[in-house]
Amino acid sequence: MDLKIAVLPGDGIGPEISAQGVAVMTAVCEKFGHKVSYEYAICGADAIDKVGDPFPEETFKICMDADAVLFSAVGDPKFDNDPTAKVRPEQGLLAMRKKLGLFANIRPVETFDCLIHKSPLKDELVRGADFICIRELTGGMYFGEKYQDDNKAYDTNAYTRPEVERILEVAYQYALRRKKHLTVVDKANVLASSRLWRQVAKEVAAKYPEVETDYMFVDNAAMRMIQDPKFFDVMVTENTFGDILTDEGSCITGSMGLLPSASTGEHTPVFEPIHGSWPQAKGQNIANPLAQILSVAMLFEYFNLTEEGKLIRKAVNASLDANVRTPEIQVAGGEKYGTKEVGEWIVDYIKNA
Ligand code: IPM
Ligand code: MN
Helix, strand or coil: CEEEEEEEEECCCHHHHHHHHHHHHHHHHHHHCCEEEEEECCCHHHHHHHHCCCCCHHHHHHHHHCCEEEEEECCCHHHHCCCCCCCCHHHHHHHHHHHCCCCEEEEEEECCHHHHHHCCCCHHHHCCCEEEEEEECCCHHHCCCEEECCCCEEECCCCCHHHHHHHHHHHHHHHHHCCCEEEEEECCCCCHHHHHHHHHHHHHHCCCCCCEEEEEEHHHHHHHHHHCHHHCCEEEECHHHHHHHHHHHHHHHCCHHHCEEEEECCCCCEEEECCCCCHHHCCCCCCCCHHHHHHHHHHHHHCCCHHHHHHHHHHHHHHHHCCCCCHHHCCCCCCCCCHHHHHHHHHHHHHHC
């Protein structure tokens, strides 16, 4: 297969993990005889500094022209600490999602046996936990009407029926391929937008009688994820709730640096770690590249290149078992590996497989 990849390294640790993602992608393509080419593009704070726009038109064109986007991270403290900033790096990520029509964000929450102890939760609770959060990505408060002055501010949590229908359809497709258990997460006891979600969900559920559908308020879901993460198989929820719950999900896995995601919809799909740009770690070679590398696995799987995805997952598991780990998941007294060394080990493993 010929693959044209747009690479958006972005800010903070982005360029470091991006380099490892690209190296793994190249190694897998060589191994399986795929032709791959990369087109680099700027976004986030880097693009604001260079051209004043966190998602420049040129970057959008490169994304539209590609088969897939390998995205890393955006964000910079100089904007976080300035609530008056007119343009923010995160707007670049949101513009990319919106302009590419990426309404479905697939966020798997899995556990690695050798990292169970890294979860703050009890071993028996997290061992074997394995679910997917399907996060709606182009609607809700992120994109609804906003207002801000010195005395008042609001964000509107708007959803339309077609927006809810299409994300539920995606969620049912995933549920059908898994344990056929879908949990619709909302706040229908308080929010009108959630009541529309629940109404539409009940209608769509009727089309999938083979799937067990349950409805859960988001506060309860946040608790259940900690109390009994194995309850979940597929979870579907709106943009903001999905953002929050998937950070919580990383505590089941043990590190934010382990969770990949795929954002799919109308145009070029984007593969991105769920974590942010971790600016404090920039240039230190300590960021975990696995979320990015596992995003590459999701990229191959999206194109039905399952053996390629499988090999990456095998290599990642082998690296963890061999204690080739970045500091945040390293065992006490273990050897220290950096972003680059973990990536190189995985590339070698793939080459020799
Ligand atoms: C994520 C991130 C983004 C989000 C930020 C960086 C805008 O937290 O992908 O989860 O809130 O969607
Ligand atoms: Mn987030």
